[in-house]
Amino acid sequence: MNFNSFSFRIRYAETDQMGVVYHGNYAKYLEIGRVEWLRALGITYRSMEEGGIMLPVIFLQINYKKSAKYDDLITVETVLKKTPSVKIEFDYKIYNESRELLADANTVLAFMDMSTGKPIKCPDYILEKLS
Amino acid sequence: MNFNSFSFRIRYAETDQMGVVYHGNYAKYLEIGRVEWLRALGITYRSMEEGGIMLPVIFLQINYKKSAKYDDLITVETVLKKTPSVKIEFDYKIYNESRELLADANTVLAFMDMSTGKPIKCPDYILEKLS
Amino acid sequence: MNFNSFSFRIRYAETDQMGVVYHGNYAKYLEIGRVEWLRALGITYRSMEEGGIMLPVIFLQINYKKSAKYDDLITVETVLKKTPSVKIEFDYKIYNESRELLADANTVLAFMDMSTGKPIKCPDYILEKLS
Amino acid sequence: MNFNSFSFRIRYAETDQMGVVYHGNYAKYLEIGRVEWLRALGITYRSMEEGGIMLPVIFLQINYKKSAKYDDLITVETVLKKTPSVKIEFDYKIYNESRELLADANTVLAFMDMSTGKPIKCPDYILEKLS
Numbered sequence: 001m002n003f004n005s006f007s008f009r010i011r012y013a014e015t016d017q018m019g020v021v022y023h024g025n026y027a028k029y030l031e032i033g034r035v036e037w038l039r040a041l042g043i044t045y046r047s048m049e050e051g052g053i054m055l056p057v058i059f060l061q062i063n064y065k066k067s068a069k070y071d072d073l074i075t076v077e078t079v080l081k082k083t084p085s086v087k088i089e090f091d092y093k094i095y096n097e098s099r100e101l102l103a104d105a106n107t108v109l110a111f112m113d114m115s116t117g118k119p120i121k122c123p124d125y126i127l128e129k130l131s
Numbered sequence: 132m133n134f135n136s137f138s139f140r141i142r143y144a145e146t147d148q149m150g151v152v153y154h155g156n157y158a159k160y161l162e163i164g165r166v167e168w169l170r171a172l173g174i175t176y177r178s179m180e181e182g183g184i185m186l187p188v189i190f191l192q193i194n195y196k197k198s199a200k201y202d203d204l205i206t207v208e209t210v211l212k213k214t215p216s217v218k219i220e221f222d223y224k225i226y227n228e229s230r231e232l233l234a235d236a237n238t239v240l241a242f243m244d245m246s247t248g249k250p251i252k253c254p255d256y257i258l259e260k261l262s
Numbered sequence: 263m264n265f266n267s268f269s270f271r272i273r274y275a276e277t278d279q280m281g282v283v284y285h286g287n288y289a290k291y292l293e294i295g296r297v298e299w300l301r302a303l304g305i306t307y308r309s310m311e312e313g314g315i316m317l318p319v320i321f322l323q324i325n326y327k328k329s330a331k332y333d334d335l336i337t338v339e340t341v342l343k344k345t346p347s348v349k350i351e352f353d354y355k356i357y358n359e360s361r362e363l364l365a366d367a368n369t370v371l372a373f374m375d376m377s378t379g380k381p382i383k384c385p386d387y388i389l390e391k392l393s
Numbered sequence: 394m395n396f397n398s399f400s401f402r403i404r405y406a407e408t409d410q411m412g413v414v415y416h417g418n419y420a421k422y423l424e425i426g427r428v429e430w431l432r433a434l435g436i437t438y439r440s441m442e443e444g445g446i447m448l449p450v451i452f453l454q455i456n457y458k459k460s461a462k463y464d465d466l467i468t469v470e471t472v473l474k475k476t477p478s479v480k481i482e483f484d485y486k487i488y489n490e491s492r493e494l495l496a497d498a499n500t501v502l503a504f505m506d507m508s509t510g511k512p513i514k515c516p517d518y519i520l521e522k523l524s
Contacts, residue, residue: 012297012307013155013290015148017201017442022144023450024420028275031417035274035333045274046333049410057416061454070148071297071308143428143438144421148311154319155293158286159406166405166464176405177464180279188285192323202428202439275417277410279463284406332410 001130002080004037010072020067027060030092030105033076037090041129052114053123055088059108066102073097083130084122086111132261133211135168141203151198158191161223161236164207168221172260183245184254186219190239197233204228214261215253217242263392264342266299272334282329289322292354292367295338299352303391314376315385317350321370328364335359345392346384348373394523395473397430403465413460420453423485423498426469430483434522445507446516448481452501459495466490476523477515479504 016022035045048055068074074096081089092105113120147153166176179186199205205227212220223236244251278284297307310317330336336358343351354367375382409415428438441448461467467489474482485498506513 011290012147012293013153016143017146017148017150018447018449019148020449023453024144024417024424027417027420028273031274044333049332054411056411056413056457056460058457059455060416060457062452064449064451064453067449070311071306142421143424149316149318151318154322155286155289158289159404162286162405175464180463185280187280187282187326187329189326190324191285191326193321195318195320195322198318201442202437274409275415278405279408279410279412281410286406 001041004033004040004078005075006033006036006078007073007075008032010068010070010074012070015070018067020069023062023064026062026064026094026103026105029074029076029094030060030062030078030090030107033078033092034090034107034109036076037078037080041126043126043129048123049114051123053120054112054114055109056112057107058087058110059106061107062103062105064103066096066100068094068096068102074102080130081106084111084126086119086121088122132172134209135164135171136206136208137164137167138204138206139163141199141201141205143201146201149198151200154193154195157193157195157225157234157236160205160207160225161191161193161209161221161238164209164223165221165238165240167207168209168211172257174257174260179254180245182254184251185243185245186240187243188238189218189241190237192238193234193236195234197227197231199225199227199233205233211261212237215242215257217250217252219253263303266295266302266340267337268295268298268340269335269337270294272330272332272336274332277332280329282331285324285326288324288326288356288365288367291336291338291356292322292324292340292352292369295340295354296352296369296371298338299340299342303388305388305391310385311376313385315382316374316376317371318374319369320349320372321368323369324365324367326365328358328362330356330358330364336364342392343368346373346388348381348383350384394434397426397433397471398468399426399429399471400466400468401425403461403463403467405463408463411460413462416455416457419455419457419487419496419498422467422469422487423453423455423471423483423500426471426485427483427500427502429469430471430473434519436519436522441516442507444516446513447505447507448502449505450500451480451503452499454500455496455498457496459489459493461487461489461495467495473523474499477504477519479512479514481515
């Protein structure tokens with residue numbers, strides 16, 4: 001329940017002239033990780049936004065260990081760190097097909113009411129799925 | 132009035148592992164070209180959107196002649212092709228510092244009312260600037 | 263042999279403040295289309311580059327019909343237009359899950375020897391797969 | 394010598410459907426900050442790479458305080474944290490035109506010999522500029 005694993009291929013557009021994935025693109029991979037964690041829970045982030053709640057990132061930290069390469073099938077492992085409150089925190093590990101650790105990362109996101117722009121508590125329908 | 136020239140540097144993030152700018156990024160350069168053309172006219176696209184009009188791209192064509200490289204100071208030349216109606220059409224040329232032609236391009240955009248999602252005519256405040 | 267279909271989800275990072283996919287991102291979707299067409303043929307673009315051949319885009323044209331939205335599962339249909347020579351040309355259609363046509367597009371790419379930077383003919387191992 | 398400030402405009406392509414800059418794009422802004430710090434020192438990162446040294450990011454941390462918006466003229470302030478060795482560390486602050494702090498950040502990069510792929514010490518020509 002607190003863990004999800006999701007795999008996908010590195011796109012050419014995501015490389016840079018170092019011949020590996022541009023480091024800034026990992027933020028997108030983490031997002032895919034947590035969105036798929038949420039989907040596995042039976043909730044889509046799309047429906048959350050349609051319901052008036054958005055979840056901006058307020059903290060991002062990435063340790064780069066080894067480069068991801070074009071066409072690699074990478075796996076993002078997403079772990080919910082604790083029961084979400086007004087914030088939700090995830091740890092991530094990204095692996096390549098040889099199970100080499102490419103990066104570990106952490107993000108904190110804040111639940112926000114889109115109509116008021118104010119922070120709110122984690123919606124009950126998420127907390128119920130987690131308990 | 133129908134022409135504007137704008138220069139900026141290629142960012143590292145915009146390269147790919149061919150060692151040159153990823154071809155898909157040129158769409159962003161064309162956008163910078165037409166936005167700066169509009170700014171030179173005394174109008175910001177931001178204020179247009181705040182006024183309820185948006186301008187989605189409905190046609191894009193790019194001929195790639197020569198690669199743009201990291202840190203190149205490129206120049207986008209934007210030409211309004213004709214008086215805008217419900218659509219607005221631009222031609223572009225992109226040059227590097229040695230005045231080599233990197234690409235020529237064409238885009239068509241449609242004026243759209245953001246509240247209704249319907250096409251509308253080019254706002255008068257733009258037509259007045261052009262006459 | 264001349265056709266391939268590939269589906270994937272729109273990422274949040276690919277949207278812009280119009281609330282739909284940023285038009286420039288379609289270039290990446292077309293690339294995924296032709297890369298997966300090639301993979302279905304039994305060849306990876308990665309191995310082509312490792313073998314010293316690259317395939318820069320020299321022409322891109324996109325007609326935007328309808329917006330792609332966040333989390334849409336879109337399908338890119340890729341059609342090889344004719345037997346490749348020094349160039350290879352593809353037509354594309356992009357659909358959403360309701361089978362609405364979002365865009366049609368065309369690209370031309372050139373086979374290039376990475377060591378000399380010169381155009382070359384389509385490698386025989388591709389032509390053989392196509393015959 | 395240890396500080397540089399650089400300003401540029403937010404591009405439309407950098408927004409997402411929250412109506413603000415996509416959080417992952419800040420990595421690109423930090424890169425612009427340190428590249429311009431280096432340029433102000435009289436060195437281009439492009440010439441460093443041409444000289445066989447590259448500088449991959451090995452650590453990235455960003456605290457998001459307030460959203461950057463389309464067409465904002467933002468300022469990235471880059472501070473070299475200490476004399477570089479095999480690594481180089483920067484702190485950053487990003488402000489909007491109203492001098493509101495949008496984000497603070499930290500990155501660590503490693504000097505790497507491109508021919509061997511091994512870490513190396515900061516080149517003397519950089520250390521001399523700093524002393």
